[in-house]
Amino acid sequence: MAFNVLLIGAGEINFGSVEGPWNHSLRLERKLSDRLRVVGLVDPDVARAKSAIDIKLGSPSAAAYANCKILPTVTEAEVTLSPDEHPKLVIVGTPPFTRGTDILGQDLELQLIRAFPDAALFVEKPVGSGPVDACWRVAAELEKCKTLVGVGYMLRYSAAVQKMKQIIADNQLTVMGTNARYVMAYEFARKLAWWDKSRSGGPIVEQATHFCDLSRYFGGDVVLPSVSAHTVEHDEAPGILSAKRFDETLVPSSERLPRLTSATWKYEGGAVGALTHVIALHGITYDTEFEVYADGYRLKLVDPYNAPKLYVRRPGLATEEVFSFENDDPFYTEVATIIDSIEGTGTSPILSSYADAVKTYELVRSLLHFPSDSLQTECALQTWQIRLASELSAEAEYARRAAA
Template identity: 75%
Template sequence: MSFNVLLVGAGEINFGSVEGPWNHTLRLERKLSSRLRVIALVDPDTARAKSALEGKLASGAAPSYTRCRIFPTITEAAAGLSADERPRLVIVGAPPFARGTDISGQDLELQLVQAFPDAALFVEKPISSGPVDASWRVAAELERRKTLVSVGYMLRYSAAVQKMKQILAHNNITVMGTNARFVMAYEYARKLPWWDKSRSGGPIIEQATHFCDLSRYFGGNIVLSSVSAHTVEHDEAPGQLSAKRFDEEVIPPEHRLPRLTSATWKYDGGAVGALTHAIALHGTTYDTEFEVYADGYRLKLVDPYNAPKLHVRRPGLAPEEVYSFENDDPFFGELATFIDAIEQRTDTSHVLSSYNDAVRTFEFTWQIRMVSDTSAKSERERRMTA
């Protein structure tokens, strides 16, 4: 029996790029094989959509796309699809400024549940770049409609992350603290909207969101009032970047990204968390680590996006244990798990990132952004009066 899928967004999230491992269509093809029937591709840039579709029709996956039609809007897709073309799954891979709120033009999820009330939604992270209160209203509407939703925090599905969870559960460990470090290689990041925090939300909301989500996954909910954050700004001496490949001058100064953000906070359960995000490295190789501390234990996850390794220190054991997970594909894991949940419907417990939970991560990243903006403003005023 065929499985109807509607794609929203013809960019790298759904179709891949040379810059990273995102490529949802590739995982759909692997999971569903000949059952996959992509019935529509929605993107206002119809030329880009046509190019993406032509690439698929020229590939070995062509049978899954032969009946795919291109629409510029959800409304036109709903009007143009027949009853047997209604999607079971919608992949929402449009940019975050187009989704996650109830504001007209930024409300893709609400448009989709109105047009296709029986479809499940897979929504990319972060859920939005708009106001948090609007995202909570979307969450309430999705819950009211009983829409099955999964959000793309794929690191939760990583075999390394699940190994960490197993170690904690098996040894009845209470987490004492978490420490996340994300150092970006920026030389080939040339998309102007990404460097404009009025459009992207900023590097914590848009990029470090995965590590903020991992922090919550291990530490629990955040005491938002406890968040403290400081930044190195673009106009400070340590913030001068020598390998930019674009003209940052076209972005208003107040909208330019901080080069480094350092944040700390308290968890509801008493543990403490920390995050450092830096735009600092040249080339293409990022430097990312995530640590969990507890009595007698230190779990350190290195390079979770590409070739994950987990270093484990246990009580009374030396040297530390090292586990490698190079062949793991958490992108496949999250989509495969969600498709299984759609087909079974009775058991959604393996869907690890619900929409409500993703809003909590979004709320947390916004808190870091707001507190760091306030800190930067105070520092700027201090320098002016010094």
């Protein structure tokens, strides 16, 4: 029986890029094989959408896209798709500023549940880049409509991450701390919007959100007022980048990205978290590590996106244990999990609900400075907390220099 899928976004999330393994269409093809029926691709850039589908029509999976309609808006999809073309699953692979709120033009999830109330949603991370209180209103509406939703924090589905969880559970450990390090290779990051905080939300929201989510997955909820962060800004000597392939002067100075963000925080359970995000490397290879500490144990996950290895130091062993997971594909696992959940055939739960993903967004936003009234509410964002703390620190540094 055919499985109808509607794709939102004709860019790298759904169709792949040179920078990373994101490519939801390939995972759909692998999971559903000849059952896959892509009924439509929604993107306001119709030419780009047509190009993406034309490439698919020349691939071994061409049959899945044979009747795919190119649509500029969700409204157009609603009026164009016939009842037998209504999707079981909608993959939302658009930039965060298009979704996650109830603000007109930034409300993709709400548009979709109105147009296709029986469809499940798979939403890319982070849940948005707008006010956090708006994200919570979206979460409430999704809950009210009983919409099945998964959010693309695929590292939770990693076999290496699940091995870490197993070690912690088997040894009844209490996490003492987490330490995340994300060093980006920026040379091929040419999209101007990505380098503009007002559009992308910044590198913590766009990239480090995965590690903020892993931090919460192991450490628990964060005490938001405890977040402290410092940055290297674009106009400081250590922040000069030599391999940019775009004109950064097109971005207002106040909206340009920090080159390094270093943050710490306290978890509600007593543990401490730390994060360092750096825009520094050339080429396309990133450098990423995530550590968890507990009494007698140090778990270090290296290169979780591509060829993950887990290094475990435990009591009684003179050397580290090393586990390799080269053949694991957490992107596939998360897509397969939501499809199995739709069909009622799965035994594994969706690991990142929409409401839980909003909590990760709270941490990310807390690391950033976004002058929003939502930051005055009790649900002030966690991911944003890092940006807030880092930019306040940068402002204090500028004031110090001016006074010197």
